[in-house]
Amino acid sequence: MRLIGMLDSPYVRRVAISMKLMGIKFTHESISLFRNFDQFRAINPVVKAPTLVTDDGVVLMDSSLILEHLEKIAGPERSLMPQGLQAHVEALHVIGLQLAAYEKSVQIIYEHNHRPPEKWHQPWLDRVQLQLLAAHEELEKAMARQSGWFGGDRMMQADVTVAVGWRFMQHEVPEIVTPKAFPRLAAHSARAEVLPAFVETGF
Numbered sequence: 001m002r003l004i005g006m007l008d009s010p011y012v013r014r015v016a017i018s019m020k021l022m023g024i025k026f027t028h029e030s031i032s033l034f035r036n037f038d039q040f041r042a043i044n045p046v047v048k049a050p051t052l053v054t055d056d057g058v059v060l061m062d063s064s065l066i067l068e069h070l071e072k073i074a075g076p077e078r079s080l081m082p083q084g085l086q087a088h089v090e091a092l093h094v095i096g097l098q099l100a101a102y103e104k105s106v107q108i109i110y111e112h113n114h115r116p117p118e119k120w121h122q123p124w125l126d127r128v129q130l131q132l133l134a135a136h137e138e139l140e141k142a143m144a145r146q147s148g149w150f151g152g153d154r155m156m157q158a159d160v161t162v163a164v165g166w167r168f169m170q171h172e173v174p175e176i177v178t179p180k181a182f183p184r185l186a187a188h189s190a191r192a193e194v195l196p197a198f199v200e201t202g203f
Contacts, residue, residue: 005049080157143184163192
């Protein structure tokens with residue numbers, strides 16, 4: 001399988017780390033949406049990262065849909081999602097919060113990097129920042145309700161998604177999402193980032 005996209009995207013990094021934790025072999029191609037548009041388009045006409053090309057040549061996109069497929073390949077023993085109904089819905093709650101934070105941070109980044117300052121719409125930026133912080137406030141509460149990993153004694157998808165998100169926030173919007181405001185999230189990410197799958201999948 002081929003994973004296409006840059007690891008500075010939390011969506012791409014989330015999938016890459018998950019594949020390593022699930023023991024799924026793949027090759028990674030660092031192709032930029034912006035610098036290598038035509039090259040990416042030749043693989044996926046929609047030009048969306050991450051893109052996964054299966055061994056049968058099927059093109060998948062959207063990190064959550066890719067991971068849904070990979071969970072089928074991994075099977076229950078290597079799954080990163082809880083099997084019990086209550087634990088599963090709680091994991092989805094955490095993952096949904098962090099994916100919302102991914103989205104809101106990217107909106108801020110795109111506004112700052114791809115529009116001239118005189119065209120920034122501050123009321124919209126203020127609202128997006130409010131949503132970004134609200135997601136992190138809820139995640140910090142979720143961290144306070146558990147000890148160790150979200151999966152208990154081993155890392156699960158909620159842990160991967162949250163840890164990858166924190167690293168991304170500290171790289172892109174550190175003035176908004178700060179360790180002082182969210183110490184549990186910062187500690188969770190620090191614990192994850194020393195693991196081999198994370199170290200090997202840095203950016």
